[in-house]
Amino acid sequence: MSSAYSTAYQALTSARPLRPGEAAQLLADLRRETGEELADAVAAQLDGKYRRTAADTDTAFRKKQRSYGAAMRALNALRHLAAAPSSPTLPPQRDNRSTT
Template sequence: MSAYTAAFKALTAGRALRPCEAAQLLADLRRETGEELADAVERQLSGKFRRADTDTDGAFRKKRMHYGASMRVVNAFRALARASHPDFPNQRTDRSTT
């Protein structure tokens, strides 16, 4: 059963969830969504940075560099999705939220 289905069933079951159950459902949903997002982005990038016949060595090095940066972002998504307690940086702004 997918995490979305489990969360939907828990929310529509008519009984209140304990906080630990709700936290586990949300963690499963975050993990599954993050993995699906990372897999989809990786599939989109798979053929984009291949060497073409017209590429010079410098152009191909740039493609490899861009591919490496893209994959670091994809791997950061995966790590964030797997984290038990994701550590988001605090926003330090003085703006009002109202």
């Protein structure tokens, strides 16, 4: 299986022009693949950052858990946007603030 990048490279360097539908699909594949790779790289960087250490109090660890949850929600939103059709919509935002 070839990557979207190699397919785009082949399409751009070949003598045959792409039809608009082919170009749109190729760009969507490239966007999805790039978004997944970026999200995976960031998730790997975050992996050990939020683990409990011996020096953490319960409060500090809860803060780490909340921060990790927020980071993972942002990464999932990135994955969602990267995989979305050409006119993506943002997922609903979490808002825990009171309106009263």
